[in-house]
Amino acid sequence: MIPFFKEFKQQATRLTHDLRHRGLIQTALKKYEISRDAKKSRFQSWETARQAAAETKWEAINHLDKYLVEFAQKLEARGTHVHWASTAEQARDIIVKIVRDKKARSIIKSKAMTAEEIHLNDALEHAGFEVVESDLGEYIVQLRHEAPYHIVFPAMHLTRGEISALFQRELGSAPTDNPEELTMIARRALRGKYIAADIGITGVNFAIAETGMISITENEGNARLTAALPKTMISLLGIEKVLPRLEDLALFLPMLATAGAGQALTGYNTMYGGPRQPGECDGPEEFHVVLLDNKRTHLLADAEQRDALHCIRCGACLNVCPIYKNVGGHTYGTTYQGPIGSVITPHLRGLQDWKHLSSASSLCGACTETCPVKINLHHHLLQNRRNAMAEKPVWWEKLAFKGFAFVVNRPRLYDLGKKLARIGQAFHPLIKGTAFDPARSWTQTRELPELAPQSFHELWKERK
Amino acid sequence: MSEREAILSRIREALKVSAPHPGAHDHNEPPAGDLRNFSKWLPAVGASQAEQIALFRANSTELRTDFRLIDSMSHMVSEIASISGKENWQKIARHRGALIDDALSMLDLPSITTDDGYDVNALESSDAGITECDALIAQTGTVLVTSRSAGGRALSVLPPHHVVIARRDQLLPDLPSAFALLKKKYADSYPSMISLITGPSRTGDIERILVLGAHGPKKLTVLCY
Amino acid sequence: MKVTLFIPCFVDACYPKVGLSIVQILERLGHTIDFPEELACCGQPAFNSGYWDEARAVALPVLNRLRDSEAVVIASGSCGAMIKVFYKELFEKTEHTQAANELSSKCYEFSDFLVNKLGVTDLGARFPHKVTIHDGCHGLRELGTGKEPPRKLLASVRDLELIEMSEAETCCGFGGTFAAKFPMISTAMGEVKCASALETRADYIVSNDSSCLMHIQGLADRQGKPIRTIHLAEILAES
Numbered sequence: 031m032i033p034f035f036k037e038f039k040q041q042a043t044r045l046t047h048d049l050r051h052r053g054l055i056q057t058a059l060k061k062y063e064i065s066r067d068a069k070k071s072r073f074q075s076w077e078t079a080r081q082a083a084a085e086t087k088w089e090a091i092n093h094l095d096k097y098l099v100e101f102a103q104k105l106e107a108r109g110t111h112v113h114w115a116s117t118a119e120q121a122r123d124i125i126v127k128i129v130r131d132k133k134a135r136s137i138i139k140s141k142a143m144t145a146e147e148i149h150l151n152d153a154l155e156h157a158g159f160e161v162v163e164s165d166l167g168e169y170i171v172q173l174r175h176e177a178p179y180h181i182v183f184p185a186m187h188l189t190r191g192e193i194s195a196l197f198q199r200e201l202g203s204a205p206t207d208n209p210e211e212l213t214m215i216a217r218r219a220l221r222g223k224y225i226a227a228d229i230g231i232t233g234v235n236f237a238i239a240e241t242g243m244i245s246i247t248e249n250e251g252n253a254r255l256t257a258a259l260p261k262t263m264i265s266l267l268g269i270e271k272v273l274p275r276l277e278d279l280a281l282f283l284p285m286l287a288t289a290g291a292g293q294a295l296t297g298y299n300t301m302y303g304g305p306r307q308p309g310e311c312d313g314p315e316e317f318h319v320v321l322l323d324n325k326r327t328h329l330l331a332d333a334e335q336r337d338a339l340h341c342i343r344c345g346a347c348l349n350v351c352p353i354y355k356n357v358g359g360h361t362y363g364t365t366y367q368g369p370i371g372s373v374i375t376p377h378l379r380g381l382q383d384w385k386h387l388s389s390a391s392s393l394c395g396a397c398t399e400t401c402p403v404k405i406n407l408h409h410h411l412l413q414n415r416r417n418a419m420a421e422k423p424v425w426w427e428k429l430a431f432k433g434f435a436f437v438v439n440r441p442r443l444y445d446l447g448k449k450l451a452r453i454g455q456a457f458h459p460l461i462k463g464t465a466f467d468p469a470r471s472w473t474q475t476r477e478l479p480e481l482a483p484q485s486f487h488e489l490w491k492e493r494k
Numbered sequence: 495m496s497e498r499e500a501i502l503s504r505i506r507e508a509l510k511v512s513a514p515h516p517g518a519h520d521h522n523e524p525p526a527g528d529l530r531n532f533s534k535w536l537p538a539v540g541a542s543q544a545e546q547i548a549l550f551r552a553n554s555t556e557l558r559t560d561f562r563l564i565d566s567m568s569h570m571v572s573e574i575a576s577i578s579g580k581e582n583w584q585k586i587a588r589h590r591g592a593l594i595d596d597a598l599s600m601l602d603l604p605s606i607t608t609d610d611g612y613d614v615n616a617l618e619s620s621d622a623g624i625t626e627c628d629a630l631i632a633q634t635g636t637v638l639v640t641s642r643s644a645g646g647r648a649l650s651v652l653p654p655h656h657v658v659i660a661r662r663d664q665l666l667p668d669l670p671s672a673f674a675l676l677k678k679k680y681a682d683s684y685p686s687m688i689s690l691i692t693g694p695s696r697t698g699d700i701e702r703i704l705v706l707g708a709h710g711p712k713k714l715t716v717l718c719y
Numbered sequence: 720m721k722v723t724l725f726i727p728c729f730v731d732a733c734y735p736k737v738g739l740s741i742v743q744i745l746e747r748l749g750h751t752i753d754f755p756e757e758l759a760c761c762g763q764p765a766f767n768s769g770y771w772d773e774a775r776a777v778a779l780p781v782l783n784r785l786r787d788s789e790a791v792v793i794a795s796g797s798c799g800a801m802i803k804v805f806y807k808e809l810f811e812k813t814e815h816t817q818a819a820n821e822l823s824s825k826c827y828e829f830s831d832f833l834v835n836k837l838g839v840t841d842l843g844a845r846f847p848h849k850v851t852i853h854d855g856c857h858g859l860r861e862l863g864t865g866k867e868p869p870r871k872l873l874a875s876v877r878d879l880e881l882i883e884m885s886e887a888e889t890c891c892g893f894g895g896t897f898a899a900k901f902p903m904i905s906t907a908m909g910e911v912k913c914a915s916a917l918e919t920r921a922d923y924i925v926s927n928d929s930s931c932l933m934h935i936q937g938l939a940d941r942q943g944k945p946i947r948t949i950h951l952a953e954i955l956a957e958s
């Protein structure tokens with residue numbers, strides 16, 4: 031079995047048995063559902079807004095070259111350095127070089143899933159630089175040497191007790207189970223870091239082509255501080271973050287907030303169009319924007335699944351996914367989790383290694399229904415399965431389905447199959463649940479249905 | 495070939511094949527109307543100033559913003575004095591501007607003015623950051639600031655209390671109108687930072703429990719004259 | 720009308736009463752039933768596993784047999800979705816594209832057929848029990864049937880008390896081959912469903928999808944939970 035698949039199964043088995051963990055996630059996500067529904071209902075037409083958003087992203091992605099060029103040009107015109115990175119390695123090298131050139135002593139960072147994706151913190155630490163995560167959830171998982179649990183709520187899996195113990199251990203703070211006190215501990219610890227940092231690194235939610243601006247969405251204000259105080263600012267983004275016009279944000283910002291967190295609008299939505307401009311009293315002297323491909327063009331080339339690049343990373347699909355709700359974020363074992371992660375990871379990291387995420391779905395469709403930009407998520411999971419088997423079929427599975435087709439297309443063989451099943455049913459109790467039981471994956475936890483004394487076919491014949 | 499060219503050429507190659515139209519997999523009829531008229535799909539906003547003030551008040555208060563309607567400049571001055579006393583301000587930070595100069599004319603406290611540059615530690619230890627703004631957005635209870643209208647990037651986010659001095663005529667109904675304003679006002683030369691501030695700083699990262707003042711201001715006061 | 724009935728293999732072998740109930744209901748309404756005895760599978764297992772050639776081998780005879788029907792009623796939401804929605808993808812860019820599209824417009828999940836096609840909601844049924852509904856995902860989302868048709872039908876059943884469970888719309892965890900490939904996740908999802916159903920203290924869980932009910936009942940029986948599952952058609956056929 032492929033290592034990532036084995037890991038996934040082990041984690042899934044462990045976590046689905048952890049009732050406390052399941053309860054924690056489901057309680058958190060139930061609260062989210064209630065706020066989300068309340069905010070959605072305030073829209074005059076959420077469904078029309080979804081279509082408008084879908085069409086805007088379609089326009090952006092299907093003219094990506096044009097909008098990227100415009101974005102870069104507008105940024106460069108006002109003094110920003112724009113870098114293009116085809117691979118994660120190139121992006122890391124670009125950023126490490128900037129940091130080295132500046133002889134940075136301390137780096138403060140705001141939340142960036144793209145930085146997770148390229149393992150930027152590891153590279154910077156390896157090169158001898160201290161990187162501090164400023165977003166509270168990211169700060170917490172950084173102290174725990176863990177990956178973020180959810181793309182929007184990195185520390186969703188932790189209780190206040192666990193966080194208090196963590197702060198006691200790492201920061202020497204007094205124990206407390208008061209979330210406000212815990213937050214203030216982090217605030218105090220980080221305050222000095224903002225002021226001392228030479229370099230601020232941020233992610234990007236949207237890249238506006240028309241005006242050459244990046245847009246950052248947050249609640250805490252840590253990204254605003256990261257972009258205000260250090261002398262050098264570096265922002266990393268995937269090339270798919272592009273939106274055509276500034277006014278598109280009027281639609282996307284509230285939709286991101288509603289779908290992602292059940293908020294009408296996130297606390298701070300800030301657009302940055304360059305380094306400190308003449309006449310401005312503060313802001314970075316140097317601003318670098320790093321554009322990352324890292325196989326996004328590969329996904330772009332798959333026209334059937336191209337809309338997966340419309341993703342605005344709101345996390346709504348994770349929040350409604352019954353698989354996510356039962357196994358949690360770490361089980362996925364990769365940066366992007368939940369339905370969108372299952373769709374894109376095969377494209378970004380290899381189909382054969384990551385196809386199992388597409389199989390680990392009951393295809394309920396809740397993700398597709400909720401996606402604010404109408405990505406056809408669960409159908410893409412089916413397409414990934416097809417592509418994986420077309421490339422490298424599992425021989426015995428293929429044979430079994432061929433055999434099944436053979437039998438099912440021949441009514442006499444099908445009838446024979448039913449008769450044999452009846453005999454099998456009589457003997458089954460002897461081997462049920464044991465290693466010899468072919469239905470073991472079902473019977474481990476469930477009873478098999480009983481064959482009816484007469485099948486529908488037999489009853490139908492009798493009626494006539 | 496530069497990486498830029500390599501990436502762009504991969505994109506162009508990929509886009510030679512067209513992708514399905516958005517929402518093609520949907521069951522429902524495609525929506526009618528001008529999809530780009532976002533105001534029609536976003537939450538509704540009343541047309542009159544009175545309705546918009548009421549909506550701004552309701553939305554911002556829900557998010558723990560302290561919103562106060564001010565009748566006159568003398569009322570503004572006394573309100574600020576009252577807040578200063580209640581919050582026990584020792585030192586404040588602000589920028590220069592016609593409205594804010596008037597509003598702070600009677601405030602006799604050590605203060606930093608950020609316009610010509612400032613010492614970061616002095617700003618950090620200020621009890622309040624006082625700024626003007628570009629607009630108040632009724633639809634979401636949002637204050638729109640820029641690095642040009644609000645004394646730089648840090649003034650409105652570093653001190654623990656952000657006070658906004660606004661005028662009633664700065665009230666806008668919704669987000670589309672705010673972006674239209676930005677375009678009209680700054681099209682040739684945008685400030686390097688534009689921020690939509692919706693409530694004090696907050697986090698839900700600990701068990702999804704709301705806590706204010708995570709990194710940015712714990713308190714946001716809007717004095718609307 | 721002459722209604723063609725598609726009965727998937729597990730309904731045929733394990734839940735024939737569901738098929739019979741549908742037959743009884745439609746005949747009482749004055750329609751004749753066309754039952755293609757030679758069809759047993761829609762091809763979904765192979766399709767969901769990614770083996771679309773093998774799925775086509777099973778689906779093509781089904782397509783050919785059903786394409787000339789007046790109306791096709793499918794006894795299970797997931798098979799219904801396969802025929803109505805996914806045959807179009809399966810046969811895209813083949814000589815059968817048009818047939819698949821035409822068949823799609825003639826396919827109905829059972830409750831959708833009664834309420835939306837025939838305009839019938841009252842079948843004169845009586846079922847004096849407390850009942851909670853599980854909205855099978857395929858009917859709810861894939862087929863676009865939604866929540867209303869089953870509820871409208873149940874509202875007319877005499878002496879039936881309907882109590883909604885909080886997780887009515889959440890996937891039960893069956894998902895076809897998913898139940899066998901990822902049994903631990905499938906079971907956890909089933910547990911959430913069962914717990915929600917038990918909270919309502921209903922006597923029965925009803926659904927329009929037998930495959931969901933098979934999974935929920937199997938789990939409940941193993942865990943000794945007092946849940947009885949029943950198909951919508953069986954309730955509607957009760958008098």
